[in-house]
Amino acid sequence: MGQAEHSRDRTQSTLKGATLEWVVASVAGVIVAAMLGFLLFQAFTKADADPDPLAVVKSVTPVSNGYRMEISARNKGGGTAANIKFRAELRSEGRSVESADVTFSYLPSHSKRQGAFIFENDPRGYNVVLQAESYTAP
Amino acid sequence: MDMDPGKAERTEPGDKRIPDVLRGLGRGFGGALLFALPLFMTMEMWWLGFYIERSRLVLLLLLNLPLLALLSHHAGFERTKCWQDDVRDGVIAFGIGLITCGAILSVLGLLGANMTADEIVGKIAVQTVPASIGALLGSSQLGADSAQVEEHTETRTYLSQLFLMFIGALFLELNVAPTEEMVLISYKMTEWHAVALIVLSIIVMHGFTYALEFTGTAPMPDTGSRGAFFFFTVVGYAIAIGGSLYVLWTFGRTQDVSWTQIAIAASVLGFPASVGAAAARLIL
Known part of the structure; x- marks a missing residue:
């Protein structure tokens, strides 16, 4: 994205930036939520705490x-x-x-x-x- | 492999004065020492040299070069004109890292004539990655003046910020992942501990960037504190976890281990990594 375009159409570039950020943030949110969910699921369903x-x-x-x-x-x-x-x-x-x-x-x-x-x-x-x-x- | 980037740089006709270049190289060695000395003195790191799976070691080294080039582009204090400059700086940092590792490990008596070439190369190679990151950060003055630091900082984009967070996370991961304490902690923890640690990491990370960084200088659209939380803290934490998993895999810590244990180990490693990621945004 060129500097000229950036200053000419600020709203659009902000929107583009925001879209990228939303995509990245969504993927990251899913990863973190999946990890937390997985650990919580394991914690709740864990039956034994001893080695076998x-x-x-x-x-x-x-x-x-x-x-x-x-x-x-x-x-x-x-x-x-x-x-x-x-x-x-x-x-x-x-x-x-x-x-x-x-x-x-x-x-x-x-x-x-x-x-x-x-x-x-x-x-x-x-x-x-x-x-x-x-x-x-x- | 064992090139001497110093000589190459010196003989290259350029617009910089030779003392400047030498000083830059010196800073590179200083940076490599500063960043990698703790690892040179960690015995698990020496052992990794002979037991790390070779394909994973090669992959780590192959990824290191584009990583260094990108780091040179985003955090190198010189405003590089083209990608060739970045690659050149990356190769120089790589070489400085190699030479530093070889020299320090030799002087500490960790490389002996009775060792196989495979073991010696492995020991040096595994230490080279953190050393070369240190070299690049230390030698940021390599071949340029630092007049344009401010401009570079302002034009930093969102992805660039994420990349710097990744570097900070990776650096701390490489520092703590090889130690046995890391896995021992994960064995002592239950799933509940891991959940608490993840929450704590995210809070610490957010606190770090909030307390020190968000004073209106961030070049992102103004999304408020909630946006900052999602766009930087959550993303940064996901980056830290991703890096943790990669480092654990590279060091063979995921071999035949259950997913629960991997997740707990990733959360343990993710704690220092998230602090590193947050700090990198402030420091780099």
Whole structure:
């Protein structure tokens, strides 16, 4: 918009400016309202405030010094767990052959984190017991 | 990548005196230090250097150049004549940021010969963005006199104001987003805390711009305080939240995280960002 036009037709340029501002402000208003609405909805419908951790084995890969067993830890609860420890045990006929621990700094509510154990023995040949052991409040 | 913009500038035949250019470059380094020193000394920022996803890092660096050029256009104290000048100033600021990061991280013993090139480049690159913003703001005198500051301020448009708010927000976001405290706070908060924080951020932001800025100088149609609230505060807050989400995503904080946690983290990051956005309108 040129300076000349600006001074010649001030009403029109003001209108144009106002239209642009209204569009931008409307989009922004929707974004902020949506965010507030979403959080309020979650706050009202939230049923549980405690962590509910669970881990599943994703894959087993041979590595340099044994076997890497990747796990995906998931928190199905509404609270975040800190320093959460998972223990994996390889069992054969009810007897523990090998075990390992992994600790996640945080496992946020309704979120996932990836981790891995490294075993000497191939976990695919054993029963794997994967258990959340402990956590602290963040 | 590792160009020396100082040399390029010096050998270029121009209408400015060489001491002026040198002083401008010096100011650039000063600005980069002033803005990025806290980040150079943040360990999460060093770690980000090796774990940040490379595609996101590249995107951040690619976006940084147009960002710097636009910043040079809107906030550079020199009234740039054409977009080439803005791009040139942006590239110079980028280069100053890179050199500053490399030099300071080396001198602090954070770059070692036993590190892979990937790690070293990552560490420098992730710090370059805030450093280069600082360099541009610091070196606003690069190659020009500051006689036209006032004129530039008056012709500032609405979108330009929004852009400056974005820069202010982005700058504070980059400063706080890498720290672990940021996510820890979001884990300690409930949804109710987040709602309260959003309301507080908007009030603080409005207070900031109202108390210090709206004395009749704003170049917008006179829409009164309600207009100011919607056109600047709400829009500014949406910009702060948008920037927060981008920075969280870039730093890998949104990976496998629930939407509720992302929204809470965005509201946490949005608080300093909204203060930054409000302050940028006053300072820049």
